[in-house]
Amino acid sequence: MNIANKLTLIRIILIPFFIIFAVPTPEWLSEPVFSFHQQYGTLIALVIFVIASLTDLFDGYLARKYKLITNMGKFLDPIADKILITSALVVLVERGQIAAYTVVIIIARDLIVDGLRLVVSEKGEVIAANVFGKIKTNLQIISVCLYLLAFYINLWYIPKIVYALALIATVYSGVIYVKESIKFIKD
Structure with missing residues (x-):
């Protein structure tokens, strides 16, 4: 598996972590560990989302520049993009x-x-x-x-x-x- 495809897989792997931190915790969860999530979860989600978005930029660049275009990449890259964006938008709906x-x-x-x-x-x-x-x-x-x-x-x-x-x-x-x-x- 080439570096461009690895970056695409990293983007896919980051999506659940983005969702975990981006979705607000319910108010009834007031334990200290959830207090951290309420304060910093959105910031962590933002960092994860930016990193995931940058992998999209770099995987395409590397695939074109070094002729690393594969059928797997052609298949996974647009799916990873759609899952990342759609997940983020659904989270924003959930957050109102x-x-x-x-x-x-x-x-x-x-x-x-x-x-x-x-x-x-x-x-x-x-x-x-x-x-x-x-x-x-x-x-x-x-x-x-x-x-x-x-x-x-x-x-x-x-x-x-x-x-x-x-x-x-x-x-x-x-x-x-x-x-x-x-x-x-x-x-």
Whole structure:
């Protein structure tokens, strides 16, 4: 297994730890050990999320630069990305920071795009990633970080604005994928 795939696996392994620290402890758990979690859990979750997000940046870079692209990497990397982002967004819903319907929109877009990619690939075609898909991912990552950071410092409406932009980029990139797919499906 090459270094790029190892980084992807590390990202997947970090996800449960992110969730453990990001989900607030119930109020009825007032033992000292849980007091630490309530004070520092979000900060630890933020650090874990940043590290996991950076592995996404580095695994792709290393795979392209050193020609380490494998079928395993092509399979695992997008799954790891989706699990990380979706887990983080579900945690933010649980914490009351974002609305559940926005996460449903993001998940629906991802399922539609993945389904269309599969249909198009069966025709021997590939839909290239578009810039709005990359913008979407980056804005989602930044918004999660901002929401977690907002637990400690007042960021006013900045997390909400960045998340709204992420949602717009999500929908727009999905529309682009649908339009591109229709061209191949009609042929």
